[in-house]
Amino acid sequence: MMEGRMAKVALIGMYDSWVIGLRNLANALVEKGHQVTIIHFKLMVSRREPFYLRNTLQYQTVDSETSRNEFLVNSYNTDVQPWTYSELQSMGDLLVDLQPDIIGLSTRSVYESYLFDIARQMRRVPGAWTIAGGHDASFRPEFYVDHMDFACVGEGEEALIQLADCIETGADPRGIPNLVWRNNGQIQKNPLAKPREDKDYFFSELQDRVVHYVCHNNRIIRADALLRDVPGQLNFYYTMIGRGCTGKCAYCTAGHFQGLYSHQNLSMKLRRMRDIDGVIRELITAKEKGFRQVTFLDSFLVAPKKYLLSFFRSYERSVSLPFFAQLHPDQVLGYPEVLGAALDAGLNRTVVGIQSGSERVNRDIFNRKTTHRKLLAFAETLVGRRSLKVDYHIVTHNPFDGQEDFEQTLKLIRELPKMNCSLFLFRLYAFVNTQLHQLTQAAGAAPLDIRLHDKRAVMCLIRWAAPDAVFNDIYSHFDNMSFEDLRQLYRQIKNNIKSDVDLVLEAQEHMNKQSFAVAMQLYDQALLLNPGSYDAWVGKGWASLATGTADQAESCFQAALKRYPLGTQDVWLQLGELKQRSGLFQESVKYLERARFLTSPVHRSDYGKILVDLANAHSQNGDMIKARDLLSEAIEYLGHEDRNRIVGLRNRLQVYLSDLHPIHRATAFASEAFR
């Protein structure tokens, strides 16, 4: 390490394309002038299998969308694509090339068995300080300081800034709050600093200074800050409006972070809300960079009512992209206006976290207190609101689930409203450091009968899909049937019974194959089941256009907007063009302006096309100057061929505008030129 200069810091995240924690740290460091590189060591991967994997490191999921035709299990990351020797070696080579002063690793307990190899690569950089942070390092720093110079407990931004400052000043880092380290074999734990409430680093104007590398599929590529140029990555922009979670679920450590501080008599609010203007600035930037959806990662979007209402209004005014968020039942049931504001702002998908149909299991095992009555009321309030898509989450493979608990879960699944909804089953995995892990380790915890729990998972999906008579018949033979028998029966049921969500997904596949008539039938069937489905109305609109029925297409798109007034860019644009075809140019401007608002200039040809359409509409309305200016702007965005055509058009328009009778001549020109 060289003193007297800003530090070079490399931060490593595993199987996480977004690395929101590392982005915070990186923003904090670049704002102090340090140089930061984030290495995405493997991206998030998943694979679908017809069965549950054994000996997994992380949870597996089943959902009614993926299992639209047959029961399929999704497995993730290390379970299906462990890293290779060459990837590990290349990551080490990259570190050697970068020569950082500090190398940080974001930790999760599921990657514990890989730590030795990763730490060895980190140590290839002579003299660099190595540090582990994140959830696992916070709850068991002792484990990490066997492999690294330091572990950081709790929130790491300030500690990492101070560590980097030590590179600059040459100061001794061992007094930095939150750090744990070994001193002659003895563990030294520095006291924690009070968490900051006045500053957040989710977004920084300087974030583009952070260099990103992606190490995946045996190669390393340099990527842009938002991984926009990495194929298959990040269609959604992820962020949070606050830090901390008000829950204390037994299978999660997030709700127990506060305890790290309270043990040292330091107060930490359960939720610290970000400045609304800061979040909106961040999201406007994301929109400008071309993101078309936002996902709020806050486990619950909990905040004071006034904050939420103000946030949603600002979001609607300035961002207006469709978004996913998990609202809290108490907030929605207690303050219906919060849900209304969220829907107005663009909420289009949400979650109802059920976990177990047994209140005993929820309360005594998972430490979740919401009653089923409340969960059902919550679901009924959400389902059918505009085009809101609702996912139900249920935990399977729980060793504490008795027969009665399981039957209560089946009963609850039956009672859930299902229109435009999906069921997600999460196979329970007791991560170390969690209360649940302690419970399962405790003497007396029943060993998991895996075959039984695999069968129960299929039964949950059968309960979701089948009418009572079919379900009852199958369930009466449950004990004598194998997992495979149940899978076969589920497949048969799905051949005969489709939900509105299934039908829309199937129709989209037919649209891709250009089987428009079949797609149209499927959209119609979906609309019979759910007349409020935005996706079905839009799909039917496209199918109508493809089969030459423009009037029908227009009424389908209008019907879609009635269900989801925010709409999507493609629908507004198409309606604008349909209005032009009908000669309604004044009206088309309204639709095209909305399409423009929802489109980022990053999507250059889409954006350019909207500008040309707008120019056409304005010229037909007689505003030739506006039309010329829009064409001039469009030229910046269009591809080579279109650009030449539009440059010619704009130049001719300019000539007409400078003629002696400009308006008269130009109007005559317009009706010809845009054809």
Ligand code: SF4
């Ligand atoms: S599971 Fe979600 S709600 Fe529960 S403690 Fe963790 S983050 Fe909070």
